[in-house]
Amino acid sequence: MVALSCLMYTGYQMSIGHLAEVGPVFVAGMVLLSIAFRGFAPVKGLAFTVFILGVTVTSLYYPGLFLEINGFELATLITPLIQLIMFGTGCSMGVKDFIALSKSPKSVIVGVIAQYTVMPVMSFVLANVLGFPSEIAAGLILLGCASTSVTASLFSFLAKANVALAITITSITTLMAPLLIPFLMKLFAGGYIEIDVLGMLWSMMKMVLLPIGAGLLFNKLTSGKAKWLQDAMPYVSMVGIILINAIIIASGRESILTIGLRLLVAVLLLLISGFIFGYWIGRLLGLDEKDCRTIAITTGMQNAGMVSGIAKVMGKVGTLGLASAICGPLMGLPASMLASYWGSSAQEKTPDEP
Known part of the structure; x- marks a missing residue:
């Protein structure tokens, strides 16, 4: 009250x-x-x-x-926070995260391809149609080029979808991100800002692959016995995401007050288009309902934290990082609504129903 x-x-x-x-x-x-x-x-x-x-x-x-x-600039914390989150991701990864690859390779391939085609194209279209300033437009495209959000498996669980598939798609798209994002940005955002492909590739290797590799090694050396760390990392990640969003919003406050509503609409349309196209691509390719729902969720949910880290590395956190900062708090709303609807509809079905 x-x-x-x-x-x-x-x-x-x-x-x-x-x-x-x-x-x-x-x-x-x-x-x-x-x-x-x-x-x-x-x-x-x-x-x-x-x-x-x-x-x-x-x-x-x-x-x-x-x-x-x-006198200490808090934006300096963004990259270490992303690396810490990626380390936690690596600590929680193992062979089990790729189990869906052997059980349903078609669904995994469709999900990964959808992630790196639908979202970059849609972000490029929205950036052009809505006519944002160059760096804001490039930030929206960068958000579209990102890997699947690490929270996709949670929403897949709530939607009664294929959680193993969501985990596998998230893991693969995250590992592929340092290799694909620089080239996708050159292709779709090269007309807005100068893209140093090799520089971005190396920066993402340090920010994503090396921490994940360190996490995998730690998990291997401890034989998965550091359960306390796996239990703590989701909370550390949540705090990190909250702080990153706050820093970026504060840094880009003037831009948000000027074009905030337009950018919010663009990000919302991008997320919704990912849910819609992800689902129907799966349906058109003959995947079962649970896998279609999973691909809808993994396609529509973007790794906004990773985008924020890239924006910081490029020195444009107040412009290039705005779309991801808006995406962070916004993404959970349509995802929660969709997961709640699918979850409740799954419960209403009888065991004899398909």
Whole structure:
């Protein structure tokens, strides 16, 4: 009730033009709402998304909190945070993550190809149609060229889809990202900004492949016994994603206030197009319903954190990283709705139904 009261008060104040004065109330309302969602099963999956939205609002109202502390630029933390998240990904990976490759290779191949064709093309189309400034447009295309989000397996589970397939597609697209993203960016974004293919390739090797390799090696040396680390890494990743989003939003605040709504619409359309095309490509190629749903989710969900890291390495976090910063808090909304719909429809079917 307190959260709803805060948000209702915020809405009223905004309606009469008092946008600047309601910042603290708005932030408090979002944080309290995320806490409330944690205790309510039907919307528990949205709690993290709502909390990210709360932090996003905070970074818009108080950007100074996320730009520097005692002269230390917080943007410096973005690359190490991405490397830490990738290390955690490597620690949790093993032969089991590629089990779907042997059981349903066609579905894996379709999912990987869909990820690196549908999303880059759609992001290029949206960037051109909506006419963004060059670096903002390139950032949207970079988001479209990214690998599958590491949270795709969670939403596949909620959707009663093929979790093993989601894990395999996520693992393969992540490992392929350093090799494919530089060339896709040269192809689709070369007209917007200068792309150093080899430089980006090396940067992504250091940011993605080396930490994943270190994680795999750690997992091998400990024989998978460091369960405490595997349990802790999802929480570390969530904190890292929240901080990365806040830093980028704060860095690009002026650009967001100028073109934020247009970019939000573009990112939302990109995500939805991924869900739609991913699903129907699977259907047209004769995959079963669970695999089609899985490919829809893996195609539509982008690794926004990786994109943020690339933007930081390129020195354009306040422009090139804006699409990914918006994607971070936004992506969970359509994904949760889709997963909830598919999950509930699967429960309604009887055992005799297909």
